[in-house]
Amino acid sequence: MKLIKVILCFALLLIFLPLSSAPANAATEENTLTFDLGTDEGTASLDSLSIDEFQSFIDQPGNTILITGNDIDKVSLYEKFLKALKLPLFLDDDEFVEANPDIDFNNNNETPTSIDGFENVLVSTKTTSIAIYNANGKIVVLQNDEPINESFNKSDTEINSLSANMGNTLPELLNDFKSDMDAKYSGVAARSVTQGNILTSIRKTLTTNGSYTAIGGATVNYVAGTAVTDYILYANTAGTHFYVLADSQISPAGVASANDAVWTTGYKSNIRTNSSTNSLISWSPNTNSLQLDTNSTYTVGASASATGIALSFSYSWKGAPSTTMQSVGDKVTGLTTEYVYKTNGKALATDKFTIGHGALIQATNRVLSFSASHQFRNEVVYTSGTTWYSTNATNLSYSF
Secondary structure (H helix, E strand, O other): OHHHHHHHHHHHHHHHHHHHOOOOOOEEOOOEEEEEOOOHHHHHHHHHOOHHHHHHHHOOOOOEEEEEOOOOOHHHHHHHHHOOOOOOEEEOHHHHHHHOOOOOEOOOOOOOOEEOOEEEEEEOEEEEEEEEEEEOOEEEEEEEEEEOOOOOOOOOHHHHHHHHHHOOOHHHHHHHHHHHHHHHOOOOOOOOEEEOEEEEEEEEEEEEEEEEEOOOOOEEEEEEEEEEEEEEEEEOOOOOEEEEEEEEEEEEOOOOOOOOOEEEEEEEEEEEEOEOOEEEEEEEOOEEEEEEOOOOEEEEEEEEHHHOEEEEEEEEOOOOOOEEEEEEEEOOOOEEEEEEEOOOOOOOOOOOEEEEEEEEEEEOOOEEEEEEEEEEEEEEOOOOOEEEEEEOOEEEEEEO
16 A cells, blocks of 8 residues: 555656656756856756746746746747747847737937047847846846957956946846846836836846056956846736836946946936837926936826826936036937936946836737837046947846
8 A cells, every 4th residue: 555655656756747847958056057058958948938838937926937048039039938938039130020020110229429529339239148036926037238349358457347246246236136037026016106017027137338548558358337127017908008118237437347448428318119009108207407406306107097007106316516418319319318418528437337217118919119228428538529329228028
């Protein structure tokens, strides 16, 4: 009789184990499945993972699925797993078109060569890690992008300090992300919500690189700025209107990497609708010239109860005093830009600062899509000029 019971227990274990255990060749550690796409084993293991296995594992609070690689193929990952599970991901232009063939894509992501008469350097990026995490029952995404520019050598002294100042190693990024998401989705409540359902969020972390010529002619690479942005997505019950809150922690030049020769005098956050089925309704803040002193407060949100969305979020400015905020939008182009800057050439901030930027978007096909980018206006002690550094715009895709 005991032998029969043992056999029955073993048979039941075989039946239920595959849905909750890691697939073959996947690295596991503390509720985390890791797929290293830089190895044949990691790629084969992710390819063999079924959507049911993916969902069964990530449905458990505290579980994480981590994908790493030199330049991740985001389309296959999005189409096989994230789209089916109603999770967002940022895609490059060609990737977005491939993943959304039925959407009339408006490709207006060209970066100008100059801004306000100053050189604008486009810093192209690639995705090197994506994490999907279950934060108290709410499944969220982390997407880490790094510069493609091969001359940007992170072994340089200036760049090495980034890890100490920003926590830019992957374990630190992931731990910070999980800790922040656990706190944000404790009880799954926004700071102030009267109407609108919180859907999910995606954290986009990116680094922009820069360079200058020092005394003696040596070229110095440095971190021109970093942005850690949580794009938090809200919707009405019908899925016809969405609110995007871009909650960003910014490390300007001189803070992102310890370097007294450079500083950031301006920063821009850009959100732009990129399809004929999405239209910009309003943006927040909405101001041509808001003067910010240290600890000045401002509100981000939407007061559009007729759409089924009414949200309010309070922010406090922690940068330098006498800073100007310009937050404007254009319903025709679908672009809204939030711009904080100094007019006297001084540093915008001498430490990290948090800033909020939001957009209310109508989606006639219940698919939210917009492009996002960041821009840093920097100055160098060795020159009298100004240089802009802009990240390439990437396109969020989210199916309601």
